[in-house]
Amino acid sequence: MKKLVVRGKRIEEAVHNGLAQLGVSEDRVKVTVLEQPSKGLFGLIGVKEAKVELELLSDGIDEAIRFLQEVSTAMELTVSVERLDENDAVRLNITGSDLGILIGRRGQTLDSLQYLVNIVANRHSNRHLRIVLDAEQFRERRRQTLEALSERIATRVMRSRKEIMLEPMTSQERKIIHARLQAHPNVKTYSQGDEPNRRIVIALR
Incomplete structure (x- = not known):
């Protein structure tokens, strides 16, 4: 201090x-x-x-960064954490080598870390903080992948004229697909099921 x-x-x-x-x-x-x-x-x-x-006094973001560095050290990873202040959130971008273990399958480990980081930050803050955790721009790459997937599935639905249910996704990932197809002239999207197995369905309008 x-x-x-x-x-x-x-x-x-x-x-x-x-x-x-x-x-x-x-x-x-x-x-x-x-x-x-x-x-x-x-x-x-x-x-x-x-x-x-x-x-x-340390603020919530400082504590969140310290927590991330401690977790990385425990995993024998050497990382740097960059802070980017956005309109409605703070983005913490992790850089370093061998970050696949921090990201996990389809970002599941990264999502779990993001959940913990938000708990740590808000425990040390007198205002609500929303932190988006990223590693080597994984979030952007994942967004592009999901948008491309949504377009491919929309095309399949139009050809087969049958609705298609996607694999379970987080609420953030579902929002990406909903947003991408919201204005689509031929298909619509809706979610079905309960967390953590809630899925998007793409169907004809």
Whole structure:
């Protein structure tokens, strides 16, 4: 934890000075008053400024990154974690070698890690955080794969005139297919079944 000792004529001024130096808001620090201000004799002799210590607290994202690094070390992987702030989420992209074990079959291990990372982050945050976990742009590659799959299946449905049920997918993956075919003129999509075996069905309109 980063600590900073600052002074000011009043405690509030000292805290304000410290926050300006750290570039954070007051909810990100723990304030400890080390010395109370004193006006001294006639306001001239023995004047003492306030002295406070500001301790920068870790936020949820910091804790999430630390958790990821600990998990990677336990798996004997050397990784780097890049933070990207997006509109409604924070994307943590893992880079390194041999990341297949972190991704798992069709991203299942990555999804499980993402679930845990969100729990860790929100445990250390006073506001709700949504973290998207990625590894070597797997999410984008998977999105492209699912969109291509949805187009192929839509073509098969039109040719056979029979609905086709896909394999079980996560809600995020189902959203990709629903979105891709939402405006399709000839087919429609709907979900069927219960988690974790909920599936998309592609059928004629």
